[in-house]
Amino acid sequence: MTGLTLKQVNKKFGEFPVIHEVDLSIDSGELVVFVGPSGCGKSTLLRLIAGLEDITSGEFWIGGQRADQLLAAARNIAMVFQSYALYPHMTVAENIGFPLKLAKLPRARIAEKVAAVGESLRLGALFDRKPGQLSGGQRQRVAIGRALARDPKVLLLDEPLSNLDAALRLEMRMELSRLHKQLAATMVYVTHDQVEAMTLADRIVIMREGKVEQVGTPLELYSRPANVFVAEFIGSPKMNVFSADLDRSGGNPVIRLSEQTALSAEGAAGSRVFAGIRPEHMTPVDDGGLRGVVTAVEHLGADTLVHFDSAFMEGGIARINGISGVRTGENIGFQVAAEQYHLFSENGNRL
Amino acid sequence: MTRRSPSQTIMIYSLALLLGAVLLAPVLWLFIMSVSSTRDLTALPLTWIPETISLENYAKLLGGGGSTVAESFLTALRNSLIVALSATAISLAVAVPAAYSFSRLPGRRRKSLLFVAIATFMMPPVAIVLPLYAMMGELGLLNTHLSLILVYCGILVPFTTWLLKSNFDGIPMDLDEAPIIDGANRLQVIWHVTLPIAKPALGAAALMAVLMAWDEFFYALLFTNDIRAKTLPVAIADFAAGRVADYGLISAAGILATIPPVALAYFLQKSLVSGLMSGSVKG
Known part of the structure; x- marks a missing residue:
């Protein structure tokens, strides 16, 4: 297994830039997740790594080898497609053995390898079936098996779970996680689902409009988002972000959230900042705090989502543990610890 | 399978038969001609079913002598x-x-x-x-x-x-x-x-x-x-x-x-x- 390095990688389709100055280094054995809204370039970046698209400028290295001019076949990178892309005319065993057949391995060696992969993915009983006779989850496992068959340096996965139903998705997520630990393989995983990203990743790469917004461990991204976009993308329900005026009357700039609460916004320029609070960091209080009016209540059982309007923001959400007796129309106040505020400058970057 | 009324069924089958007849009649006639004798074919009125069946024409084509x-x-x-x-x-x-x-x-x-x-x-x-x-x-x-x-x-x-x-x-x-x-x-x-x-x-x-x-x-x-x-x-x-x-x-x-x-x-x-x-x- 090997690491990957991207240096100032750009990609244009004609005149249209889709990947902009991406610098990224992925360590050997790491599972990195590319996440972002659709059209952010995450799949294109994966295809650049796979060699299905050429990079327009920049450098791409696999381990110590410059690879941006290498053909896809020569990169020794395997990929699991969103659509599985199984070969419909081949049996499961032939599908898994196909990369080995192309590599001209002796037949006995192929059979041995296919059996080993099949066993680790619990596919043994299905070897003689064609893809048309398999369920969605089984096809997914065959696709992964085909990718693993030739011990690739890097395994790429393009939204591998998005065609599965919710229960199966959870099961396959655990399976992938187990596989990653077992193989200690370098894996790059693309998804638009931040929950998948948070649960699977060693590190997450958040992308927007062809640019990398932030790279970090799931908890880094959760607790110290680099900008408003990352703050809102990670976490569900998403972070409450509102704009607040700066008060410079006392020397250091502060924002006033209520009569009693002033929050230091050191280093802020201009006249306004953005402040963010995660819904799960808001504790209801009877008196004081940030006041608002409840507009809707969603009971999820384990917790309750309270939608509220207040002077500082409309359409806020708070998440209260357990079942809450809060009713629509009620006046409510929230306590938030000072360290749970996230402050961003006017251009959206973290202060 | 949807249910059809008997009249619909009759209609479909008869049209299918008609189509089959139209498609196969020329082939059938060709075959009949090929095994008929010249006398039967030139007789008036036309004999649809030949009196004698002969494979002579096939033998001739496939190298009889x-x-x-x-x-x-x-x-x-x-x-x-x-x-x-x-x-x-x-x-x-x-x-x-x-x-x-x-x-x-x-x-x-x-x-x-x-x-x-x-x-x-x-x-x-x-x-x-x-x-x-x-x-x-x-x-x-x-x-x-x-x-x-x-x-x-x-x-x-x-x-x-x-x-x-x-x-x-x-x-x-x-x-x-x-x-x-x-x-x-x-x-x-x-x-x-x-x-x-x-x-x-x-x-x-x-x-x-x-x-x-x-x-x-x-x-x-x-x-x-x-x-x-x-x-x-x-x-x-x-x-x-x-x-x-x-x-x-x-x-x-x-x-x-x-x-x-x-x-x-x-x-x-x-x-x-x-x-x-x-x-x-x-x-």
Whole structure:
């Protein structure tokens, strides 16, 4: 297994830039997740790594080898497609053995390898079936098996779970996680689902409009988002972000959230900042705090989502543990610890 | 299955029977003619069911005593087989990579080339037969298998390319990229993945190509003049061109001429079954 390095990688389709100055280094054995809204370039970046698209400028290295001019076949990178892309005319065993057949391995060696992969993915009983006779989850496992068959340096996965139903998705997520630990393989995983990203990743790469917004461990991204976009993308329900005026009357700039609460916004320029609070960091209080009016209540059982309007923001959400007796129309106040505020400058970057 | 009223059922079956009768009656009549004696065929009023069944015409065609009839029929059969099969094989060998490139590779000019190819297919043979004849004469190819093979390829390549291209279009792009990732080059992609998936279309294209070459009459009539290259349609027409047309003999030749394409269709039947795509990618 090997690491990957991207240096100032750009990609244009004609005149249209889709990947902009991406610098990224992925360590050997790491599972990195590319996440972002659709059209952010995450799949294109994966295809650049796979060699299905050429990079327009920049450098791409696999381990110590410059690879941006290498053909896809020569990169020794395997990929699991969103659509599985199984070969419909081949049996499961032939599908898994196909990369080995192309590599001209002796037949006995192929059979041995296919059996080993099949066993680790619990596919043994299905070897003689064609893809048309398999369920969605089984096809997914065959696709992964085909990718693993030739011990690739890097395994790429393009939204591998998005065609599965919710229960199966959870099961396959655990399976992938187990596989990653077992193989200690370098894996790059693309998804638009931040929950998948948070649960699977060693590190997450958040992308927007062809640019990398932030790279970090799931908890880094959760607790110290680099900008408003990352703050809102990670976490569900998403972070409450509102704009607040700066008060410079006392020397250091502060924002006033209520009569009693002033929050230091050191280093802020201009006249306004953005402040963010995660819904799960808001504790209801009877008196004081940030006041608002409840507009809707969603009971999820384990917790309750309270939608509220207040002077500082409309359409806020708070998440209260357990079942809450809060009713629509009620006046409510929230306590938030000072360290749970996230402050961003006017251009959206973290202060 | 939806329920039909009895009158609907009767209607459907009777129309199906009518269609069957219309399609099969000429073939049946051809067969009856081929086993009738000349006397029965020329008798007035017409005898639909012959009094005696004789296979004499078939024996005559298939070489009863080395007659000239047998010789011209059997060489024509051989010529037809050579010409039709070679033209089909060459056309498919050209059409497969062409169709793949039209379907998969980028470029606006490539697309317009496809229209040019199809346009040549639309051209009436009469319009190009004279220059073609002059060219073949100049090249000394008149009355050879090669002349017909070349001309038929000219007709079959655009047709089979177009047929295969529309079929390749239906194969998801992922099925090109997956083998490339697995370590294949383009030719291996075509050989191991595209062609096996497109097998039904390939069978259909081969069948149509053989039929078109087998039945072609116009060029064959003009470019050949003796048994060295004459194909079956021309040879059969020759039987009718003498002073006395032997209808029984012509019919028997017609029946025999339909056997190879029908046999081919029968053997390709298996590959013509569709539904091979299922289960590969999730739609």
